[in-house]
Amino acid sequence: MQVENYVYQNIAQSLKDHGVETIFGLMGDANLFMVDSFVRDCSGRFVPAAHEGSSVLMALAYTHVADKVGVATVTHGPALTNCMTALTEGARGHIPMVLLAGDTPVANPRHLQSIDQREVVKATGAGFEQMRTPETVAMDVARAFYRAQVERRPIVLNMPADFMWREAAHTPSVLDVFTAPGGVAEGEILDNAIGMIASARRPLILAGAGAVKAREEIVKLADRLEAPLATTLKAKGLFKDHPYNIDIFGTLSTPAAYELIAQSDCIICFGASLHDFTTDQGKLMKDKRIVQIDVTPTAIGGGLHPDAALVADAGLTAETILYWLNEAEIPASGFTRDLDIAKLTEHPIGPNKTAEGCVNYIHALERLEEVLPKDRLLVTDGGRFMTEVWVRLSVQGPKSFVATTNFGSIGIGLQEAIGAGVAAPEKPVVMFTGDGGFMMGGINEFNTAVRLGLDLIVIVANDSAYGAEHIQFIDRKMDPSLTEFHWPSFAEIGASLGGQGYTVRNNAELEEALAAIPNRTGPMMIELKLDPHDVPRMRI
DSSP: OOOEEEHHHHHHHHHHHTTOOEEEEOOOTTTHHHHHHHHHTTOOEEEEOSSHHHHHHHHHHHHHHHSSOEEEEEOSTHHHHTTHHHHHHHHHTTOOEEEEEEEOOTTOTTOTTOOOHHHHHHHHTOEEEEOOOGGGHHHHHHHHHHHHHHHTSEEEEEEEGGGTTOEEEOOOOOOOOOOSOOOOOOSHHHHHHHHHHHHOSSEEEEEOGGGGGGHHHHHHHHHHHTOOEEEOGGGTTTTTTOTTEEEEOSTTSOHHHHHHHHHOSEEEEESOOOOHHHHTTTGGGTTSEEEEEESSGGGTTSSSOOSEEEESOHHHHHHHHHHHHHHTTOOOOOTTTTOOHHHHTOOOOOOOOOOTTOOOHHHHHHHHHHHSOTTOEEEEOSSTTHHHHHHHSOOSSGGGEEEOOSSOOSSOHHHHHHHHHHHOTTSOEEEEEEHHHIIIIITTTHHHHHHHTOOEEEEEEEOSBOHHHHHHHHHTTOOOGGGBOOOOOHHHHHHHTTSEEEEESSHHHHHHHHHHGGGOOSOEEEEEEOOTTSSOOOOO
8 A cells, every 4th residue: 555645755755766865955945845855754965055056056067977867956936047057057068967946836826936937947958847746746756857868958847835745645756768879870971981081191089078988999999090089178088198199179289289180181070069169160170071970960060060970879880980990901090100299288388477476377287287186076167267277187087077168157166066076075176266256156155065074175266357358358458457356365265164275376375285285174275366467368
């Protein structure tokens, strides 16, 4: 005989049925009892954020690092509208997660916080799933999880507040998700692609986030072809320690690597969408054959149209191409034999023009790369500072790197750093943010990291300005003062919020802060005082 529970208990139990152990969120009228049941009845963990949007961002990073569907919960009305930027970041990044959003009572259409929540969600690109009745709770939750994984985007499950204290039986429901690899490339297009690859004298392999699980197969193909390996930003670190890894492809390449890419005659792209930053608005793809492989049809042809497009699994396709190259006894290209990888991966260091009372940013990054824990998770916020971090700070692999770049927002990095830290508590998290980004979205969540006791190192690149706008005024010989801010001391803020804080205005203070890293006892903040006229330009 089935036991009648309250709906809020059935929602919590459904989360447990899906193997959910952690949810991020903010409690309100429509979700507080569900959260309580998840913690007390289902032995789950609730991570309370200071802002609703933060909880979604935490869940997005949790998804990326833990490789499982992240879950967040908020209440209704303004709680959901506060999540719009975060949901858009997730939708643009194709990140599967579930947001359990309360809704105002169905019986009270004039409720103060009533809003058409479906339309709010649609504007972000996320999916919307309505909880239909108290009796369909388990199936509605299952549908949300299924859609998140299949559609690879956030799904918002809309939960009317007046359902929560209704009684209904709980029947577990978990929908199987098709997780087998996509199809194997075949037919005339495959023959044409192999012909292009076989005839190439200077082939190069590019892998994106869609090829992360195919590393071994792609490396075997690259070795067989004697082709250099490169990645998109999101796949950073995928080919770490491979002797012919030239690191990030595109506007973030070193000058020598950029020239090598320009000289290649065939680019074999696995799981990369080929947007403008990767291709430098198409310049890097001119006068060469492009073979694009992706299991998602819509990912092909978005930036430029390839010469051969294979809608297929990256790993299986790499194996297939390798097989036919061997069958036809195609000789290796020899492209990698005379490459100077050290030169190809060395980013230049310009002259030091840093003003008195500031530390040189490039020098600080070089020292941080030497001192920071090697097994770190690296998270970056948006802003002018970020491109130099991407090219000068190493990562162990794509799962150890979170770049909050999908929507071009600033102020979302610290929240994702918390989600990453919760997903992998055994690893230290290093997060880079700008002063504007930290004031916008970091200051309200640093204490969350303190409360959670996370091993978090936050580096604030503080040029006392909105740097990207500042440099535009400078370039046009206009007064940049409207972009400049006299912020409070971020190091003191970090200490007042329960962490450790270090202000760095010169190399001596930098070394003092670096010396404190091995002895850190909780979240720490290193504030780099930078000259707004001497911060390197963004490379994108």
